[in-house]
Amino acid sequence: MRTKLTTIRFMQETPPPTVITEPTALLGRWQEAFERQAPLHLEIGMGKGLHLARLAYRSPEINHVGLELKPDRVFMAHGVCRRYGLSNVRFLMGDADKLLEAFGPGDLDMISVLFPDPWPNAKQAKHRLTHPDRLRRYQRLLKPGGMLNFRTDHASLFHYTVSVLDELEIPYQIAIPVNRPLTNFEERYLIQGREVFGLIAWPNGQAETRIPEAFLLRAREAVTQVELVAGTI
Numbered sequence: 054m055r056t057k058l059t060t061i062r063f064m065q066e067t068p069p070p071t072v073i074t075e076p077t078a079l080l081g082r083w084q085e086a087f088e089r090q091a092p093l094h095l096e097i098g099m100g101k102g103l104h105l106a107r108l109a110y111r112s113p114e115i116n117h118v119g120l121e122l123k124p125d126r127v128f129m130a131h132g133v134c135r136r137y138g139l140s141n142v143r144f145l146m147g148d149a150d151k152l153l154e155a156f157g158p159g160d161l162d163m164i165s166v167l168f169p170d171p172w173p174n175a176k177q178a179k180h181r182l183t184h185p186d187r188l189r190r191y192q193r194l195l196k197p198g199g200m201l202n203f204r205t206d207h208a209s210l211f212h213y214t215v216s217v218l219d220e221l222e223i224p225y226q227i228a229i230p231v232n233r234p235l236t237n238f239e240e241r242y243l244i245q246g247r248e249v250f251g252l253i254a255w256p257n258g259q260a261e262t263r264i265p266e267a268f269l270l271r272a273r274e275a276v277t278q279v280e281l282v283a284g285t286i
């Protein structure tokens with residue numbers, strides 16, 4: 054069994070072909086990485102990649118990119134996707150602020166930010182993945198009508214995110230899809246009985262593709278649905 058250190062070194066020195074090592078070369082040409090034209094979904098801070106793999110399995114018609122800072126987690130996510138035989142997933146390994154340079158205006162159809170580090174201290178707000186500077190960046194990278202999919206267990210991060218969306222006049226719907234794929238952290242939190250908060254936003258203000266009400270449920274109700282979704286891919 055590899056140690057964490059050898060995994061990190063392995064990923065840095067000989068990353069598997071699904072890890073994009075020269076991302077800016079794909080600016081505006083992401084279909085080349087997948088050898089097909091398809092909508093593009095980016096998950097920022099995907100961790101061990103359970104949600105990414107589950108979503109990619111359920112939506113083979115979409116090209117998925119998982120972005121993660123820690124090489125050992127990219128290694129795990131890569132392993133999960135390989136085990137499921139998923140050919141519609143690629144990875145970016147490193148810091149989101151740098152790696153978002155890989156995408157041009159309107160390259161993305163959806164961005165997922167799921168259970169990001171909350172950075173609870175006000176002085177650390179600039180690190181939050183829903184800080185106004187980052188949301189403005191997502192706005193540039195998303196197509197008109199493109200969606201931001203956000204979930205957290207952290208009430209104050211959720212309220213902060215809602216206030217940033219209000220400040221930027223970005224439309225959103227506070228809701229969680231009932232039969233959503235769960236993330237690694239989300240599974241753990243739900244089992245512990247912790248509440249999960251979620252919203253879908255349309256950073257370019259084009260909300261006509263709103264998700265049907267029937268597909269959405271408020272956070273507290275969604276928690277009671279966990280038995281239905283946990284364990285399914």
Ligand SMILES: C[S@@+](CC[C@H](N)C(=O)[O-])C[C@H]1O[C@@H](n2cnc3c(N)ncnc32)[C@H](O)[C@@H]1O
Pocket residue numbers: 097098099100101120121122123126147148149150167168169170236237238239
């Ligand atoms: C709390 S974990 C959640 C992981 C996953 N989304 C889940 O719900 O299971 C946050 C993840 O974001 C990653 N992360 C934090 N800051 C990042 C950044 N600036 N760029 C890329 N990944 C980042 C961390 O390494 C970590 O894996």
